[in-house]
Amino acid sequence: MNKDIILAGVGGQGILTIATVIGTAALLEGLQLKQAEVHGMSQRGGEVQSHLRISSNAISSDLIPEGKADLIISIEPMESLRYVHMLNKKKGWLVTSMNPFINISDYPPIEDVLQAIWDIPRNVSIDAEKVAKEQGSVKAANIVVLGAASPYLGISYESLEKAIESIFARKCKEIVKLNLKALAAGKNYADKRT
Amino acid sequence: MIQKLLLLGDEAIAQGAIDAGISGVYAYPGTPSTEITEYIQSSNDARERKIRSSWSANEKTAMESAIGMSYAGKRSLICMKHVGLNVAADPFINSAITGANGGLVVLSADDPSMHSSQNEQDSRFYGKFAMIPIMEPSNQQEAYDMTRYAFDLSEKFGTPVLLRITTRLAHSRAGVVRKAITEQNKLHLPSNLKQFILLPSIARKQFNILLGKQSAFEAEAATSGYDVLTGGNDTSIGVIACGLSYNYLMEHYPDDDLPYPVLKIGQYPIPRDLLNQLYESVDEILVLEDGYPIIEELLRGILNKGKKIRGRMDGSIPLAGELNPNIVAIALNLKVEKGHDTPSIVEGRPPSLCEGCSHTDTFTALNEVMLDYSPGRVFSDIGCYTLSALPPLESINTSVDMGASITMAIGATDAGLIPSIATIGDSTFTHSGITGLLDAVNTKSPITVIINDNSTTGMTGGQDSAAFEKVEEICRGVGVEAEHIRIIKPLRRYHDENVKVIREEINYKGVSVIIAKRECIQTLGRRMKLKALEKREAESDN
Ligand SMILES: Cc1ncc(C[n+]2csc(CCOP(=O)(O)OP(=O)(O)O)c2C)c(N)n1
Numbered sequence: 116m117n118k119d120i121i122l123a124g125v126g127g128q129g130i131l132t133i134a135t136v137i138g139t140a141a142l143l144e145g146l147q148l149k150q151a152e153v154h155g156m157s158q159r160g161g162e163v164q165s166h167l168r169i170s171s172n173a174i175s176s177d178l179i180p181e182g183k184a185d186l187i188i189s190i191e192p193m194e195s196l197r198y199v200h201m202l203n204k205k206k207g208w209l210v211t212s213m214n215p216f217i218n219i220s221d222y223p224p225i226e227d228v229l230q231a232i233w234d235i236p237r238n239v240s241i242d243a244e245k246v247a248k249e250q251g252s253v254k255a256a257n258i259v260v261l262g263a264a265s266p267y268l269g270i271s272y273e274s275l276e277k278a279i280e281s282i283f284a285r286k287c288k289e290i291v292k293l294n295l296k297a298l299a300a301g302k303n304y305a306d307k308r309t
Numbered sequence: 310m311i312q313k314l315l316l317l318g319d320e321a322i323a324q325g326a327i328d329a330g331i332s333g334v335y336a337y338p339g340t341p342s343t344e345i346t347e348y349i350q351s352s353n354d355a356r357e358r359k360i361r362s363s364w365s366a367n368e369k370t371a372m373e374s375a376i377g378m379s380y381a382g383k384r385s386l387i388c389m390k391h392v393g394l395n396v397a398a399d400p401f402i403n404s405a406i407t408g409a410n411g412g413l414v415v416l417s418a419d420d421p422s423m424h425s426s427q428n429e430q431d432s433r434f435y436g437k438f439a440m441i442p443i444m445e446p447s448n449q450q451e452a453y454d455m456t457r458y459a460f461d462l463s464e465k466f467g468t469p470v471l472l473r474i475t476t477r478l479a480h481s482r483a484g485v486v487r488k489a490i491t492e493q494n495k496l497h498l499p500s501n502l503k504q505f506i507l508l509p510s511i512a513r514k515q516f517n518i519l520l521g522k523q524s525a526f527e528a529e530a531a532t533s534g535y536d537v538l539t540g541g542n543d544t545s546i547g548v549i550a551c552g553l554s555y556n557y558l559m560e561h562y563p564d565d566d567l568p569y570p571v572l573k574i575g576q577y578p579i580p581r582d583l584l585n586q587l588y589e590s591v592d593e594i595l596v597l598e599d600g601y602p603i604i605e606e607l608l609r610g611i612l613n614k615g616k617k618i619r620g621r622m623d624g625s626i627p628l629a630g631e632l633n634p635n636i637v638a639i640a641l642n643l644k645v646e647k648g649h650d651t652p653s654i655v656e657g658r659p660p661s662l663c664e665g666c667s668h669t670d671t672f673t674a675l676n677e678v679m680l681d682y683s684p685g686r687v688f689s690d691i692g693c694y695t696l697s698a699l700p701p702l703e704s705i706n707t708s709v710d711m712g713a714s715i716t717m718a719i720g721a722t723d724a725g726l727i728p729s730i731a732t733i734g735d736s737t738f739t740h741s742g743i744t745g746l747l748d749a750v751n752t753k754s755p756i757t758v759i760i761n762d763n764s765t766t767g768m769t770g771g772q773d774s775a776a777f778e779k780v781e782e783i784c785r786g787v788g789v790e791a792e793h794i795r796i797i798k799p800l801r802r803y804h805d806e807n808v809k810v811i812r813e814e815i816n817y818k819g820v821s822v823i824i825a826k827r828e829c830i831q832t833l834g835r836r837m838k839l840k841a842l843e844k845r846e847a848e849s850d851n
């Protein structure tokens with residue numbers, strides 16, 4: 116087993132939470148992992164990415180080689196496109212939220228962004244904010260996107276659930292419940308379209 | 310199964326230092342080194358062992374305090390980002406001459422590709438310059454192990470040791486296995502109580518002692534297991550892989566089937582024997598270093614008349630920027646994969662000041678005043694407020710190194726650019742701004758210094774600021790006239806008042822200080838959240 120995942124978004128959108136959930140689930144399954152994060156300057160409303168590598172064997176590089184990523188998970192549509200050069204052209208999936216985060220003056224028309232996403236073979240785009248709101252809070256949009264990516268992770272859905280339970284355990288029960296529902300809703304959406 | 314901790318490279322170093330029995334960590338924040346000290350500050354192990362860990366005012370004070378702890382026989386770690394070592398260079402270089410008593414390990418975190426820095430200098434130069442051993446881990450486990458080893462090495466030879474990492478390792482997580490904890494040293498002074506007095510007569514002796522240790526440092530590197538030569542049948546190329554670059558190399562040989570001989574380097578000075586063995590057995594050498602081409606340049610020599618040495622200097626690898634698996638693959642003539650083309654509609658998304666940041670209001674007011682003058686007069690510094698260089702504010706004209714706003718403004722007024730304005734953050738002010746302000750007072754320079762006092766070190770994530778609630782007092786103490794120390798509250802609703810105050814002080818032809826005082830909204834938000842949480846917990850307890 117071997118998955119190379121790029122996580123993308125804008126500083127403050129919660130990509131590190133997604134990374135922690137996947138990482139914890141991977142450890143539960145006895146897998147090895149390396150995860151390169153972005154800290155510092157680029158967090159303040161700028162573009163952020165994280166390279167997450169999971170494998171049943173030892174992992175060498177902290178960075179994923181170009182053109183070798185199995186999966187891009189993005190919480191922002193334009194950000195998902197920033198890293199398509201990293202995606203494996205033959206089998207890579209792109210899973211992204213459709214909700215633009217517009218904090219720059221030259222953000223392209225959202226129709227063009229979505230079209231470019233749909234032009235990538237093997238893509239899933241989801242209105243994560245709407246789905247999250249239906250589950251109780253827009254704050255869980257990142258976990259909705261994770262749910263939509265869950266069929267392509269190579270990690271069992273149960274492990275992801277367990278990971279969410281252990282990570283959010285320090286917060287209240289409602290938050291655990293909300294995130295589990297968000298995960299399920301995201302997964303449902305992805306299942307229906309494939 | 311052995312329990313593995315999932316740690317950032319930074320955290321692995323912190324845990325390694327705790328387990329190596331340090332009695333203190335001294336540091337000033339700086340990406341990508343900040344998380345080391347933060348980890349120790351929040352570690353239960355560290356608390357139980359009473360390891361001191363509060364932030365220092367700057368890297369020089371941190372380094373000197375650590376030398377003091379080493380003098381007193383205990384182990385100490387000093388952490389900084391690479392440019393911090395410029396600030397700490399004086400005590401750093403001289404600590405090599407005094408030598409160490411308790412283990413003294415200096416961590417410097419380099420930032421090739423300048424993810425969040427103003428340059429990509431390579432700290433290994435400093436280690437070589439100081440003539441001390443350097444450790445360069447290639448992964449998180451090595452980061453943990455080497456930190457512990459570095460303390461032993463430091464005490465074995467009575468020398469400071471430089472631990473060098475780069476951003477990628479600092480901020481990448483992987484499993485780490487801990488080992489048994491070493492107890493802290495007891496207080497014990499050096500057997501030679503003159504060793505730390507660097508009067509020329511003693512310094513000469515001490516320097517000779519340092520020179521005498523060099524071959525032992527090299528012999529140690531040959532046997533520690535951190536510099537390893539492995540054979541390969543294809544001798545058309547030999548590879549030297551320093552630190553993290555080893556992973557980028559091995560990425561392309563997942564079954565450990567690298568055909569070439571490779572010298573993996575984790576410790577310096579590099580053992581000449583190993584290097585010579587490699588050199589003699591191959592046709593040419595490829596040097597992989599995440600940083601400047603230090604080893605490459607040494608191997609080439611100034612005339613480059615030996616075997617072909619490939620790397621950054623001959624264009625096999627780009628001269629600037631961090632390495633990655635693709636760059637290494639191309640240097641080895643391996644096939645590289647291509648992903649999809651990035652659509653042209655993708656725009657850059659630079660970082661910006663947070664919505665509601667006090668700096669926005671300060672610079673909006675300053676911009677209005679500066680409309681009265683020709684452009685190019687605002688000397689700034691390093692911190693979140695440096696983002697005021699970008700649209701929409703575009704307020705500042707310089708940002709060179711911490712503290713340089715005030716001193717550059719002095720020089721500019723000396724050259725005739727009057728008025729000149731300096732803008733500096735509170736943490737940067739106590740880091741390196743106070744002495745510059747003293748210069749300005751002593752020369753009565755016609756400058757206005759705006760101190761952006763947001764009660765924190767915002768840029769690096771909101772660490773305690775040494776300037777907390779002290780800025781006004783410091784300015785008065787340094788000698789700024791009380792009537793020219795003005796305090797404003799940077800809020801949109803006070804805009805007109807703030808413009809007036811700034812204009813008045815710029816019109817004053819002496820040193821004036823305006824303290825723009827409002828808390829960073831990130832730390833404010835965090836405090837409020839914590840308060841709400843505590844309140845909720847208190848309620849549920851009842
Ligand atoms: C010598 C040196 N040490 C550390 C840093 C990292 N660094 C950049 S700005 C900064 C502090 C900024 O704090 P402050 O001046 O209070 O401004 P703020 O970010 O809060 O606006 C630090 C620690 C650096 N660039 N150079």
Ligand code: SF4
Pocket residue numbers: 159661662663665666667668693763767768829830831832
């Ligand atoms: S972190 Fe604080 S100081 Fe920095 S931009 Fe945000 S609000 Fe301003």
